[in-house]
Amino acid sequence: MGAFDDAMKNAVPGGNLATPIAVAVGALILGKMFGGGSAPPAPAPGRVAPPPAPSLPANPPAGSVMGGLSDLIGKLTAGGAAPQVNSWIGPGTNQPIQPGQLGSALGQNTLNELSQRTGMSQQELLNQLAAVLPQLINHLTPNGRMPTLADLEK
DSSP, rough: OOOHHHHHHEEEEEEESHHHHHHHHHHHSOOOTOOSOOOOOOOOOOOOOOOOOOOSSSSSSSHHHHHHHHHHHHHIIIIIHHHHHHHHSSSSOOOOOOOOHHHHHOOHHHHHHHHHHHHHOOHHHHHHHHHHHHHHHHHHHHSSSSSHHHHHHH
C-alpha cells in the first residue's frame, strides 16, 4: 500500500476509505479541483499575501498526488490559512482550522462540488474536513517537505 493510502487510512475516522469524507479528500487531492499545477490564486483584496508553504516543488506534475496536494496547500494558504497549513507541514503540533475558515479558503464552488459528490451537507463536510485535512497533510509531508514519487510508492 502506498503512502497516500496509508495517510488516508490514518486521517479518515475509522480508516474507512469508502466514507463520504474519504471521497471528498480524494477529490480535493486527486480530482484536479484547483486546475492542476497552476499558481495559487491571488489573495482577496485587503488581505496580505501569506508566506509560502515550506518545501513545495515549483512545478509538481498536474493530476498527481503531489500536484493535487500542492494545489490544495496553495489554495488554503492563499485563502488565509497559512499558519495552520504551515503547522501541518512543519514539525510540532498541528494547529486546528475552523470549519468556517476552511470553507472560506476552499471557496463556494469547491464546496458545492464536494457536497454534490459526497451527498453531505456543506456544514457536515466542513466539520469533517477540518478534522481530517490537518492529519492527512501532516502524514503526506514528512519532515516538512512534499513527498517524492518514491515516498508515495512505499
